[in-house]
Amino acid sequence: MTRPTTDAVLEIDALSKTFGGVTALDAFTMSVRRGDIVGLLGPNGSGKTTSFNAVTGIFPPSGGTVRFDGADITGLSPQKVYAAGIARTFQRSRLCLPLSIFDNIMIGNHGRLTKGLWFNLMRRRAFRREFEQGYEDARALVRTFSTALADRLFEPVGALPMIERRRIEICRALISRPRLLLLDEPSAGMTHDETTQLMDDILDVRGRIEGLSIIIIEHEMGVIERITDQCVVLNYGRKICEGPYAHIAADPEVQRAYLGAE
Ligand SMILES: Nc1ncnc2c1ncn2[C@@H]1O[C@H](COP(=O)(O)OP(=O)(O)O)[C@@H](O)[C@H]1O
Ligand SMILES: [Mg+2]
Incomplete structure (x- = not known):
């Protein structure tokens, strides 16, 4: 390049x-x-x-x-x-409130999940590795904003105050590097x-x-x-x-x- x-x-x-x-x-x-x-x-x-x-x-x-x-x-x-x-956040929140912090962040990561659904169904181990890597990445990213939040990755976003939701939106944008x-x-x-x-x-x-x-x-x-x-x-x-x-x-x-x- x-x-x-x-x-x-x-x-x-x-x-x-x-x-x-x-x-x-x-x-x-x-x-x-x-x-x-x-x-x-x-x-x-x-x-x-x-x-x-x-x-x-x-x-x-x-x-x-x-x-x-x-x-x-x-x-x-x-x-x-x-x-x-180029990643962005939106003027009106695009978080899915019933979904967890983790799920919301991974929605932002779809560009890096290179293999399709069919491949993943066939190759559970590869899928599992990709999932675990995603979890580690998401956790590390959230931890840079708040250690407390990093321990609550599977809680629904709807339970969080506004500032935490904004942090999650920024994490979702940043997960794509x-x-x-x-x-x-x-x-x-x-x-x-x-x-x-x-x-x-x-x-x-x-x-x-x-x-x-x-x-x-x-x-x-x-x-x-x-x-x-x-x-x-x-x-x-x-x-x-x-x-x-x-x-x-x-x-x-x-x-x-x-x-x-x-
Ligand atoms: N999808 C759209 N359809 C029609 N008009 C639009 C659309 N999006 C923005 N506009 C118009 O474009 C102008 C600029 O809007 P916008 O970029 O949202 O302003 P800002 O973000 O600075 O408040 C406004 O007059 C708005 O009504
Ligand atoms: Mg605007």
Whole structure:
């Protein structure tokens, strides 16, 4: 494999998405450097989630290109984007509450279970080995967030408080060993203290996983200031500002966009 020639892990160029007459994303260009945490900001309806959906193949973009580690991944299916190394969490929780922590995390691991069901039925020992490896991986991952949680892998997710559920969602994304993690409003519905804890976790994860890059959609300015290296601000589907937090926070157009949205 040829090594990427730039420091950018993700390069989005002139990405557009229209729904009927609505331009949700308008020639959006941004890039993410390896190892950075990038904050994606903007009022409600400004196209933040749409940009994640266009990158991860949920909606094919109407125009533009997406390059990941130097390869063109524009318009690939969600499965292919995921296999390429991009994992995400969703704005609304996608956990299956009656299922256990373990089951929920393994749903995120389907890309690494290489052998099909039929093979596994025929080869129980191989299946068992794969299961045990999955259990060890899941347990090790959960333990990095919380040792108490790692001992409760077979309890239903529905019994857990919101912050633990969010941690499980992040574990589910990380079990595929992505090089880019997209987090869509991970702090939604949490208290200020829970948000602070979760952001500490996210900083930890970045510190622990060599080369992992993260894009986080987040509204709370204090959070953005504390955890991001770079920020990008969207308004009506267009990028209106980018740079370190101090730069975007001082920008009059950004301030207008936020005040106008309130
Ligand atoms: N599946 C869809 N069908 C039609 N319009 C959509 C769809 N998804 C998003 N939109 C529209 O695109 C715009 C951007 O939405 P979204 O990306 O969800 O904003 P954000 O995440 O910044 O709040 C909004 O006007 C929204 O109504
Ligand atoms: Mg959104």
